[in-house]
Amino acid sequence: MSKTIRLDSTEAAKFAAKIQERSGEPIDMCFQCGECSSACPVSSDMDLMPSTLVRFTQLGLKDELINAKTIWVCASCFHCVTRCPKGIDIAKVAEALRQELLRKKLDYVEVRDLSMEERQEIPQIAIISNLRKFSR
Amino acid sequence: MKIPYFPGCSLKTIGEGFEKSAIASAAILDFELEELPRWVCCGTVSSLTTDDLMHHLAPIRNLIRVEDIKETQLVTLCSVCYSTLKRSNALVKNDPEKLKTMNQFMDKENEYQGSVKVLHFLELLREMGFDKIKEKVKKPLRGLTLSPYYGCLLVRPKEFGIDNPEDPTILQELTKALGADVIDNPYQLKCCGSYHTVDKPNLVADLGYKILTYARNSGADALVLSCPLCAFNLDNRQREIKRQYPDFVEIPILYFTQLMALAFDLGEEKLGFDIHYVDPVPLLKEKQLLIDSLPLIKEK
Amino acid sequence: MEEEAEKEKMVKVYIMGREFEVPATLNIVKAFEYAGYRFVRGIGCRGGYCGACATVYRFKDDYRLNFALACQKAVEDGMYLTILPFVPAEKAQYELDKLKPRGTVLLELYPEIARCVACNTCTKACPQELEVMDYVQAAIRGDIKELSNLSFDCIQCGLCAMRCPAEIVPYNVGQLARRLYGKYVAPQAKHTHARVEEIHACVFDEELDNYSILVKEDVEKLKKIYVEREIKVG
Numbered sequence A: 001m002s003k004t005i006r007l008d009s010t011e012a013a014k015f016a017a018k019i020q021e022r023s024g025e026p027i028d029m030c031f032q033c034g035e036c037s038s039a040c041p042v043s044s045d046m047d048l049m050p051s052t053l054v055r056f057t058q059l060g061l062k063d064e065l066i067n068a069k070t071i072w073v074c075a076s077c078f079h080c081v082t083r084c085p086k087g088i089d090i091a092k093v094a095e096a097l098r099q100e101l102l103r104k105k106l107d108y109v110e111v112r113d114l115s116m117e118e119r120q121e122i123p124q125i126a127i128i129s130n131l132r133k134f135s136r
Numbered sequence B: 001m002k003i004p005y006f007p008g009c010s011l012k013t014i015g016e017g018f019e020k021s022a023i024a025s026a027a028i029l030d031f032e033l034e035e036l037p038r039w040v041c042c043g044t045v046s047s048l049t050t051d052d053l054m055h056h057l058a059p060i061r062n063l064i065r066v067e068d069i070k071e072t073q074l075v076t077l078c079s080v081c082y083s084t085l086k087r088s089n090a091l092v093k094n095d096p097e098k099l100k101t102m103n104q105f106m107d108k109e110n111e112y113q114g115s116v117k118v119l120h121f122l123e124l125l126r127e128m129g130f131d132k133i134k135e136k137v138k139k140p141l142r143g144l145t146l147s148p149y150y151g152c153l154l155v156r157p158k159e160f161g162i163d164n165p166e167d168p169t170i171l172q173e174l175t176k177a178l179g180a181d182v183i184d185n186p187y188q189l190k191c192c193g194s195y196h197t198v199d200k201p202n203l204v205a206d207l208g209y210k211i212l213t214y215a216r217n218s219g220a221d222a223l224v225l226s227c228p229l230c231a232f233n234l235d236n237r238q239r240e241i242k243r244q245y246p247d248f249v250e251i252p253i254l255y256f257t258q259l260m261a262l263a264f265d266l267g268e269e270k271l272g273f274d275i276h277y278v279d280p281v282p283l284l285k286e287k288q289l290l291i292d293s294l295p296l297i298k299e300k
Numbered sequence C: 001m002e003e004e005a006e007k008e009k010m011v012k013v014y015i016m017g018r019e020f021e022v023p024a025t026l027n028i029v030k031a032f033e034y035a036g037y038r039f040v041r042g043i044g045c046r047g048g049y050c051g052a053c054a055t056v057y058r059f060k061d062d063y064r065l066n067f068a069l070a071c072q073k074a075v076e077d078g079m080y081l082t083i084l085p086f087v088p089a090e091k092a093q094y095e096l097d098k099l100k101p102r103g104t105v106l107l108e109l110y111p112e113i114a115r116c117v118a119c120n121t122c123t124k125a126c127p128q129e130l131e132v133m134d135y136v137q138a139a140i141r142g143d144i145k146e147l148s149n150l151s152f153d154c155i156q157c158g159l160c161a162m163r164c165p166a167e168i169v170p171y172n173v174g175q176l177a178r179r180l181y182g183k184y185v186a187p188q189a190k191h192t193h194a195r196v197e198e199i200h201a202c203v204f205d206e207e208l209d210n211y212s213i214l215v216k217e218d219v220e221k222l223k224k225i226y227v228e229r230e231i232k233v234g
């Protein structure tokens, strides 16, 4: 399957800059070594590898990024940043990307959709952290 | 020595045994863990975007409460609370502008001066020395083989961790001092799936299966850890693991403070084993670390 | 003469943007009525108890938003006023008899309390000066007793819920906790039970019957009995 990636200069560059600023991470420094992807414990559930997420952010590929499963799979475990030779924290990049949607009233997890059994079983720490990550 | 202590929400429910055993064992080491007055939920995960101050309010409010009682340290048990409080503290210390904005917003509070140091209880133990802890052991945990588990936030990211992020030893040192044996588990640093336990329990079960099965196959009797979220994912979620992997064999989960309370021989009511999913009592009886004659106190 | 001038001291207020001069002695509700408005909703006891008249106001040239019970707050010069006839709020359905007073019940029925960011906005909004944030926090950790105590004076006015950025409705959570506390936790009032028993055993029926005869036949005598009745204090 081949895919054409269109580098729309101004829009893409703006989006890249926005995510770089919101995440506070030196995304431009990434040279695609792939250390992060091999360190990530949940990459098997991702559609874009962590290193690809960073590459696409450099390129400002907004649609591909905000529609990626990866941003909702990242567990903020900080394995990637521990290994990255450039110290890029992909948990922050993923959060900056999620916020792009969450700030526009798009919830990924809606707390009231949890069943009564789930509410009874799952402890506060899990529900609170999950909502912090996945609801607006 | 009195020291302000931040429990966090889950130590009041599923982490009850963690809190009880910690307070009791700390007392043996002359630490009086004093619950911080009017503490608020830290938010559990630190906000990771540069422009979101709202989610740093709760951690900073707690640090203000510490300054309010004229103290300079705050100790936590939960790895997640530890990380969140520590990160917000670092944020405002490095960025006075942000602190100013937050102080202005929290106009009903005293201004945060940045004088508080956030500590994990394990750091206190290391500071006092594991030899000293060994001296207090009444009932060494002989014959018990444990697999230490760190997970993420106790050691990562490295600026906010309490030990080497790739090769930590603090839990090994403690368990050895208490007389137990430890195994090497390459999964000791792997994420348990964290908050995905809400939206992706299957993913959490996959991760837990690897961590726990390795421990079991390497001869560990139980896992030892320091976080109520890890504990939920690795203990309660064993039901899902079993459903997904029929070959899975259950293994108990223990908080490091429960080990201390056992080794200091503080009595079963300080252990809180009654709310564990996989009951550690049969194992501990088999190893003669708990005696049959004492019935377990069931609260509820 | 001077007294009269005092009485007639007027202040300038702005009701939904329109300027009015009203006597300074009025509360906000009365000021509205003085200006010609009539309350159909958003009003109740007029005594500071029912919470129906919660309102917000600002002063000219002041960024702060202020909160009050309109029936209790006296008008001041330069107030920008409005009315809040109703606060939309969602309440969980439950049968108290089937609940257990476990701390986690609060999170089960109102899981959105997990969204609290401890911003304290609710506390600043409360006209009863309750520590609303503290009671929401008590709810998260499941401390039913603390929550009941801290929210005890809540009059369900709804202002906290209108202000909460996490869209929590604190007062319904507090109400649930007080119900659980009252039913399952607080020590039972023995004398109340004894009295209920007496009522069931028809101990007071004859006395009441006598009064109902007086209602029809000798109201003056009934009034006298009422005025001279024995009042227990404390």
Ligand code: SF4
Pocket (backbone or CB within 6 Å): A036, A039, A040, A041, A042, A043, A050, A073, A074, A075, A076, A077, A078, A079, A080, A081, A090, A091, A094
């Ligand atoms: S922080 Fe996210 S991307 Fe990085 S290793 Fe963990 S799950 Fe993977």
Ligand code: SF4
Pocket (backbone or CB within 6 Å): A029, A030, A031, A032, A033, A034, A035, A036, A037, A050, A051, A054, A080, A083, A084, A085, A086, A087, A088
């Ligand atoms: S480890 Fe760092 S430099 Fe290497 S690919 Fe990942 S983000 Fe890029």
Ligand code: SF4
Pocket (backbone or CB within 6 Å): C125, C126, C127, C128, C129, C130, C132, C153, C154, C155, C156, C157, C158, C159, C160, C161, C170, C171
């Ligand atoms: S707690 Fe909320 S509903 Fe209750 S009196 Fe205060 S503001 Fe009104």
Ligand code: SF4
Pocket (backbone or CB within 6 Å): C115, C116, C117, C118, C119, C120, C121, C122, C123, C132, C133, C136, C163, C164, C165, C166, C167, C168, C170
């Ligand atoms: S306003 Fe809402 S989010 Fe803020 S402290 Fe109150 S309950 Fe929590």
Ligand code: FES
Pocket (backbone or CB within 6 Å): C043, C044, C045, C046, C047, C048, C049, C050, C051, C052, C053, C054, C069, C070, C071, C072
């Ligand atoms: S009308 Fe009832 S409190 Fe004001």
